[in-house]
Amino acid sequence: MPLIVQKFGGTSVGTPERIQHVATKIKKHVENGEQIVVVVSAMSGETNRLTELAKSMGELPPTPREFDVLLSTGEQVTIALLSMALHQIGIQARSYTGSQVHILTDSAHNKARILDIDDKNIRADLDLGKVVVVAGFQGIDEFNNITTLGRGGSDTTAVALAAALKADECQIYTDVDGVYTTDPRVVPQARRLERITFEEMLEMASLGSKVLQIRAVEFAGKYNVPLRVLSSFEEGEGTLISYDIDDKDKEMESALISGIAFNRDEAKVTITGVPDKPGIAYQILDCISDKNIEVDMIIQNISADGTTDLTFTVHRNDYEQSMKILNDASEKFGSKEVKGDNKIVKISLVGVGMRSHAGIASQMFKVFADEGINIAMISTSEIKISVVVEEKYLELGVRALHESFGLEQNYFK
Numbered sequence: 001m002p003l004i005v006q007k008f009g010g011t012s013v014g015t016p017e018r019i020q021h022v023a024t025k026i027k028k029h030v031e032n033g034e035q036i037v038v039v040v041s042a043m044s045g046e047t048n049r050l051t052e053l054a055k056s057m058g059e060l061p062p063t064p065r066e067f068d069v070l071l072s073t074g075e076q077v078t079i080a081l082l083s084m085a086l087h088q089i090g091i092q093a094r095s096y097t098g099s100q101v102h103i104l105t106d107s108a109h110n111k112a113r114i115l116d117i118d119d120k121n122i123r124a125d126l127d128l129g130k131v132v133v134v135a136g137f138q139g140i141d142e143f144n145n146i147t148t149l150g151r152g153g154s155d156t157t158a159v160a161l162a163a164a165l166k167a168d169e170c171q172i173y174t175d176v177d178g179v180y181t182t183d184p185r186v187v188p189q190a191r192r193l194e195r196i197t198f199e200e201m202l203e204m205a206s207l208g209s210k211v212l213q214i215r216a217v218e219f220a221g222k223y224n225v226p227l228r229v230l231s232s233f234e235e236g237e238g239t240l241i242s243y244d245i246d247d248k249d250k251e252m253e254s255a256l257i258s259g260i261a262f263n264r265d266e267a268k269v270t271i272t273g274v275p276d277k278p279g280i281a282y283q284i285l286d287c288i289s290d291k292n293i294e295v296d297m298i299i300q301n302i303s304a305d306g307t308t309d310l311t312f313t314v315h316r317n318d319y320e321q322s323m324k325i326l327n328d329a330s331e332k333f334g335s336k337e338v339k340g341d342n343k344i345v346k347i348s349l350v351g352v353g354m355r356s357h358a359g360i361a362s363q364m365f366k367v368f369a370d371e372g373i374n375i376a377m378i379s380t381s382e383i384k385i386s387v388v389v390e391e392k393y394l395e396l397g398v399r400a401l402h403e404s405f406g407l408e409q410n411y412f413k
């Protein structure tokens with residue numbers, strides 16, 4: 001009997017009617033002879049509502065432990081409601097909170113990591129022919145404190161459960177019907193991918209595609225859990241995320257590029273004329289990481305007259321603080337100038353096919369040249385090329401790339 005873990009996100013369970021709709025979907029799988037474990041998020045908007053409620057108490061930020069007790073209630077509502085909806089259509093079901101399953105996490109409140117899952121209760125219920133409904137996004141630490149996994153954490157719960165239960169597939173139901181070559185709101189011709197590798201999906205997720213939580217993809221890759229993204233509103237095959245092992249995937253290699261990811265929340269800062277000697281980059285970036293600011297791309301120029309320029313990108317929210325840190329460093333290192341720009345975006349091409357093909361970067365740069373788009377920064381890895389450009393060129397750049405690399409065509413049919 002195949003064992004499937006299905007996760008339904010906030011919009012999929014956003015109203016009582018939608019919860020009932022989810023129940024009918026689950027029923028079909030049960031009637032198909034599948035064993036089903038369901039993971040649900042809180043009803044859409046609920047986690048935000050709880051966050052606002054917490055703020056209204058005036059304790060800022062709220063004590064992480066209490067905040068988790070509060071946030072975890074959102075998912076507890078949906079597991080109970082979905083179980084009731086299942087009963088109502090003749091399906092036996094039992095709900096469990098994270099602590100009832102015993103999803104053991106570390107004690108990092110609001111961003112806890114799953115350490116272990118006890119599958120005893122779940123297995124026993126499955127053996128009795130029941131659907132098991134588990135609250136996503138939450139667990140319990142070794143001291144019995146309720147923990148939560150960070151926003152979007154239900155994806156991770158689902159993948160972790162699938163790994164622990166050695167499920168045949170982990171299906172993530174959401175409001176889109178799969179992973180697209182790029183955001184269809186920017187490129188209407190964007191195409192749903194039938195398959196994508198974990199590596200590519202990880203790049204897409206970390207480069208700005210919001211379909212799946214990054215941690216969930218990492219987890220799935222690590223434990224080799226086939227992951228499928230599908231719509232909870234329409235029928236369809238969705239997108240399968242897996243390793244490239246079978247023949248179908250060999251064909252996939254012929255697709256050089258799987259997708260274009262982009263990120264609007266970028267800013268770049270530059271410190272010019274700092275001494276070109278050991279330890280300077282370290283000292284500057286250390287001040288940045290001390291403030292928990294994440295740095296993405298880093299560029300250091302070739303030195304002229306013993307000094308060099310250091311440029312890096314940060315999240316737009318961290319722009320002001322990064323500028324301040326660089327201004328302080330500028331005095332310390334006798335830098336000539338500190339510059340910044342928070343109207344930039346990052347556009348990335350992603351594809352495992354890049355590994356074995358030369359000329360992708362030059363084709364990409366030519367597309368930008370033809371459109372008169374200036375590239376401010378470039379960074380590459382084996383399977384991606386990212387460029388930073390002015391914000392106003394985002395749509396134009398993404399569309400031009402999508403067309404130039406022929407992404408609207410389906411390689412599989």
Ligand code: ASP
Binds near residue numbers: 009155
């Ligand atoms: N309800 C939580 C959130 O909105 C977890 C999730 O939906 O995955 O972030």
Ligand code: MG
Binds near residue numbers: 009010041152
């Ligand atoms: Mg959510």
